[in-house]
Amino acid sequence: xxxxxxxxxxxxxxxxxxxxxxxxxxxxxxxxxxxxxxxxxxxxxxxxxxxxxxxxxxxxxxxxxxxxxxxxxxxxxxxxxxxxxxxxxxxxxxxxxxxxxxxxxxxxxxxxxxxxxxxxxxxxxxxxxxxxxxxxxxxxxxxxxxxxxxxxxxxxxxxxxxxxxxxxxxxxxxxxxxxxxxxxxxxxxxxxxxxxxxxxxxxxxxxxxxxxxxxxxxxxxxxxxxxxxxxxxxxxxxxxxxxxxxxxxxxxxxxxxxxxxxxxxxxxxxxxxxxxxxxxxxxxxxxxxxxxxxxxxxxxxxxxxxxxxxxxxxxxxxxxxxxxxxxxxxxxxxxxxxxxxxxxxxxxxxxxxxxxxxxxxxxxxxxxxxxxxxxxxxxxxxxxxxxxxxxxxxx
Ligand code: GAF
Numbered sequence: 001x002x003x004x005x006x007x008x009x010x011x012x013x014x015x016x017x018x019x020x021x022x023x024x025x026x027x028x029x030x031x032x033x034x035x036x037x038x039x040x041x042x043x044x045x046x047x048x049x050x051x052x053x054x055x056x057x058x059x060x061x062x063x064x065x066x067x068x069x070x071x072x073x074x075x076x077x078x079x080x081x082x083x084x085x086x087x088x089x090x091x092x093x094x095x096x097x098x099x100x101x102x103x104x105x106x107x108x109x110x111x112x113x114x115x116x117x118x119x120x121x122x123x124x125x126x127x128x129x130x131x132x133x134x135x136x137x138x139x140x141x142x143x144x145x146x147x148x149x150x151x152x153x154x155x156x157x158x159x160x161x162x163x164x165x166x167x168x169x170x171x172x173x174x175x176x177x178x179x180x181x182x183x184x185x186x187x188x189x190x191x192x193x194x195x196x197x198x199x200x201x202x203x204x205x206x207x208x209x210x211x212x213x214x215x216x217x218x219x220x221x222x223x224x225x226x227x228x229x230x231x232x233x234x235x236x237x238x239x240x241x242x243x244x245x246x247x248x249x250x251x252x253x254x255x256x257x258x259x260x261x262x263x264x265x266x267x268x269x270x271x272x273x274x275x276x277x278x279x280x281x282x283x284x285x286x287x288x289x290x291x292x293x294x295x296x297x298x299x300x301x302x303x304x305x306x307x308x309x310x311x312x313x314x315x316x317x318x319x320x321x322x323x324x325x326x327x328x329x330x331x332x333x334x335x336x337x338x339x340x341x342x343x344x345x346x347x348x349x350x351x352x353x354x355x356x357x358x359x360x361x362x363x364x365x366x367x368x369x370x371x372x373x374x375x376x377x378x379x380x381x382x383x384x385x386x387x388x389x390x391x392x393x394x395x
Contacts, residue, residue, distance in 0.1 A: 005055045005120050009105040012071050013116040015059035020114070020390060021057035023143065027136030027384040028053050029127035030177035031208065031346055032337055033186055033288075033296075034303055035281040037172025037311055041231055042192040042247035043278040047173055048201060048283065049181020050378040054119040054132045055387075058140055061112045068096055071118040080108055087165045095133045100141070107147050115140075126336075126343025128305040130166070130173035131174035132384075134158030136156070139384045141181070145266050153196060154384070155179045168221050169228050170339075181330070181383030188285050192247060199288050201380045206293050206332060207351045208216025210344040211361060212374035217341040223313060224339050227270065234263055267321065273310035277303060297332025297348045304345075306337030313340030317369055321345045324361050331357065344376075 006024060013021045028049040034093050037044030047326075061277070070092055077093045085101035103109050117136070121129040138154040138300040141147060149157070158175035162168050176189055185198040205330040231248075241262070242255055246353050248271075256263070256271050263271060280299045287295040304322050308314040316324075318336045322345050330353040337346040348355060354377055360371040 001051065001120060002051070005099055005118060009055040009057045009071060009116055009118040012069070012118070013059075013114070016069065016116065017059065017114055018032070019059065022059040022185055023057075023386060024139065024388040025058070025136055025385065026387050027056070027134050027139065028052045028181055028381060029121035029129055029172055030181065031127070031210065031378060031380075032173065033208075033346070034276065034284045034300055034335075035173075035314065036303060036307055036335075036337070037227065037250070037340075038274055038277050038281070039173040039189075039191040040169070040228055041171075041235075041274045041278070042249050043172075043248040043274065044281040044285075045173045045189050045191060046095040046176035046199070046281060046288075047189070047334045048125070048186045048380045049177055049383045051381045052119075052121040052127060052376070052378065054117055054121060054129065054136050056140055057116045058144065059114055060144060061114060063112050064110055065112040067114045068093065069114075069116040081112060087318065091166065092133070092244055093164040095130050095161060096137050098165030099134050099137045099157055101165070101272060102157050102160060103138070103141050103147065107145070109141065109145060110143070113144065122376075124342065125210075125212045125237040125374075126340075127210075127287030128174040128178065128338070130162065131158055131178045135175050136383045139386075143386055147255050151179045151304075151383075152176075156328050158281050160265050167225075169225050173201055175187060177383075179383045181381060183382050184380050186288065186380065188281070192249060197322060199285060203292070203293060203348065204291060205275055206348050207354065208335070209347045209354050209357070210376040210378060211358075212344045212349060213296055213315075213321060213342055213365075214371050214374055215287045215315065215317050215369075217315055220336045223341055227311065227313065230267055230270045231274060234267040236272065237267070248274050248342075249278060253279075268329040269310040269312075273306040276306060293348060294334050297334075300333030300335045300346070301326075309341075315341050317344065317365075317371070318345055320365065320368060321361065321373075324364055325357065327356060356371060 033046040156221035225266040333350040358375040365373040
């Protein structure tokens with residue numbers, strides 16, 4: 001599938017520009033085992049890059065003009081690096097321009113390039129095709145123009161692009177996972193210090209199965225930004241009452257319970273979820289190390305309960321998918337994944353039973369919502385990478 005994607009992208013580049021691309025890059029989507037909506041709350045997260053990618057075929061040119069070709073959308077966008085880069089009314093372009101504008105301001109990008117990109121990451125499925133796009137472009141520019149950026153800087157540039165050109169005040173998890181992903185490893189990332197460690201993604205008898213609701217509710221952006229405001233408000237109240245607290249990390253469940261009335265019903269629920277979720281990630285890391293998959297699955301299901309009832313970022317379709325597998329003996333845990341309001345559930349499922357499960361749930365899902373369920377058995381793979389240049393084969 002990866003080879004096919006590369007041939008397809010590279011072939012299209014050659015057709016349009018009558019030359020082989022100088023470079024080919026791959027940038028992956030991500031999953032997250034546990035630690036949802038805590039990256040912007042100074043918590044821990046446990047994401048991993050997956051074997052679904054955006055492929056970029058790129059060559060520099062001899063002027064300051066740039067051409068971006070989104071093969072799958074059959075759309076193109078051209079601009080000149082001499083002009084100021086500002087957000088436009090095409091979302092996919094903004095992810096890219098947001099990165100380029102930062103690099104232009106900091107490093108004076110001046111030489112033009114042509115890019116064709118194509119993807120196997122389903123869009124709107126909560127697998128972070130946007131972070132893959134931002135990080136792929138950042139990584140590519142760093143390589144083409146020798147900008148000397150670290151991987152961490154590339155991830156941060158991607159995140160800032162989303163804040164400034166797209167309007168989503170996202171945390172760092174998605175970009176970090178896309179850039180730092182490693183084959184068969186889950187990353188445990190401390191979102192406060194950006195320190196990280198890799199854990200073996202060895203689920204033994206179990207595998208990770210994503211069930212894609214095939215819905216994306218439009219209030220994702222607004223809902224996400226509202227949650228950020230709510231928890232900021234909550235943290236300010238907690239800090240006032242408990243001066244030793246600097247971040248949610250220093251908060252205990254008891255503190256939040258004690259402030260129940262002051263916080264008010266909604267903010268209390270949001271803060272309670274965050275404090276519990278930060279704790280769950282540490283418990284999950286231990287469960288993974290001990291190969292205690294029953295505990296890991298239970299923690300995933302608790303996360304879903306919190307996301308649905310307290311943080312209120314799930315939706316009817318995803319709740320249905322999670323409920324539907326609750327009584328399946330072959331499923332140890334299930335929860336919504338990513339920003340929410342649609343996208344995928346992530347499930348820890350006994351190996352060999354996936355197809356039967358997909359069949360049962362697809363039928364019930366179609367009967368209830370009239371929507372076709374999609375399912376992905378993902379492998380954990382490496383982060384953004386230079387796949388090939390025109391002088392040497394890298395891999
Ligand atoms: C989205 C955001 F981009 C991430 O930063 C993270 O907050 C996630 O939602 C929820 O955990 O993917």
